[in-house]
Amino acid sequence: MSAPIEVRKVPLHTVSDASELAKLIDDGVLEADRVIAVIGKTEGNGGVNDYTRIIADRAFREVLTEKGSRSAEEVKQIPIVWSGGTDGVISPHATIFATLPEDAVEKTDEPRLTVGYAMSEQILPEDIGRVAMIEKVAAGVEKAMAEAGIEDPADVHYVQTKTPLLTIETIRDAKSRGKTVWTEHTHESMDLSNATTALGIAVALGEIEMPSDEDVMHDLSLYSSVASCSSGVELDRAQIVVVGNARGHGGDYRIGHSVMKDALDQDGIWEAIRDAGLELPERPHSSDLGDRLVNVFLKCEADPDGVVRGRRNAMLDDSDVHWHRQIKATVGGVTAAVTGDPAVFVSVAAVHQGPSGGGPVAAIVKA
Numbered sequence: 001m002s003a004p005i006e007v008r009k010v011p012l013h014t015v016s017d018a019s020e021l022a023k024l025i026d027d028g029v030l031e032a033d034r035v036i037a038v039i040g041k042t043e044g045n046g047g048v049n050d051y052t053r054i055i056a057d058r059a060f061r062e063v064l065t066e067k068g069s070r071s072a073e074e075v076k077q078i079p080i081v082w083s084g085g086t087d088g089v090i091s092p093h094a095t096i097f098a099t100l101p102e103d104a105v106e107k108t109d110e111p112r113l114t115v116g117y118a119m120s121e122q123i124l125p126e127d128i129g130r131v132a133m134i135e136k137v138a139a140g141v142e143k144a145m146a147e148a149g150i151e152d153p154a155d156v157h158y159v160q161t162k163t164p165l166l167t168i169e170t171i172r173d174a175k176s177r178g179k180t181v182w183t184e185h186t187h188e189s190m191d192l193s194n195a196t197t198a199l200g201i202a203v204a205l206g207e208i209e210m211p212s213d214e215d216v217m218h219d220l221s222l223y224s225s226v227a228s229c230s231s232g233v234e235l236d237r238a239q240i241v242v243v244g245n246a247r248g249h250g251g252d253y254r255i256g257h258s259v260m261k262d263a264l265d266q267d268g269i270w271e272a273i274r275d276a277g278l279e280l281p282e283r284p285h286s287s288d289l290g291d292r293l294v295n296v297f298l299k300c301e302a303d304p305d306g307v308v309r310g311r312r313n314a315m316l317d318d319s320d321v322h323w324h325r326q327i328k329a330t331v332g333g334v335t336a337a338v339t340g341d342p343a344v345f346v347s348v349a350a351v352h353q354g355p356s357g358g359g360p361v362a363a364i365v366k367a
Contacts, residue, residue, distance in 0.1 A: 005099060018063045032068030041347075052082075100251065114243075116149070120140035137204070157245065158362035163230075171186075182216075194231055201227040202352070220356040228353065253364055256274065257272050257275055257361060257363070262358050272296065289339065296344055
């Protein structure tokens, strides 16, 4: 049976700051040895060379090692997923998931938050953008679901992943073995890795049938409504965190999801919050949330048609500021306006994650 979960959002005061995690542990809110996942935003450029993710990762793992009994090697296995880039008003922060002792909470048959984690098989550079990667990710998602105690894919509301992208070194490695890669543009490979991973999630959850190599990045009607995929230079396999609801274990939190149909779709965010179990008025305001909303997690993408609600924009033609940063700032502002809190998880490169030009939304609330 899955364990009850405590989940808290904390600010990052600097890129190397993990003091709020340390404070939660010192105050007895959660135990270092029970932290099972962290998902956060860092203030770097969000690109291939965004080393703020590595700095933040090290800071959080050092606290967990110092304040717990797990070895550094054991702590290294904890999924800590950092999305770089806090463009606009988005504020650096981390959402921390930890199990609670079973006798610490009252069990209930009501759905409550559960988390499962898995690592895929090694993803080779030649796999990225192809069915081989989709299959490896799908198998990993199924393992993470089992660990979370989730049998019905409908109970999965958020799948956060971190996967490898292509670098000059890994492209060279593939070529040395007589293999080809989907692209030799390392920045483009970020979108590619995320998109391929999303298709693997969609296959595992029965949202789509197995696609072909030709469908990747091209058939935009294929997508997952719960995928949130990030990629970087930190690892060589898919790190998968499945978040959903299960019955029987208790706890204080629930999760729900929806999709934004476009970059301005506030209703999609509100629908995710409602799906998590909060009753809201017909025309809600951030003040209606009280202190019950823990965080929202979104993916976003510039519409490939270059329009939003029939109006042309120039993001995709801008040679000065990459569209990744522009759409992230836009959706971050829209989301913060809904929640009243700029510490929101908004990540870019969302091909095959939600409808084209929009993206998935997950919300965690106090039940």
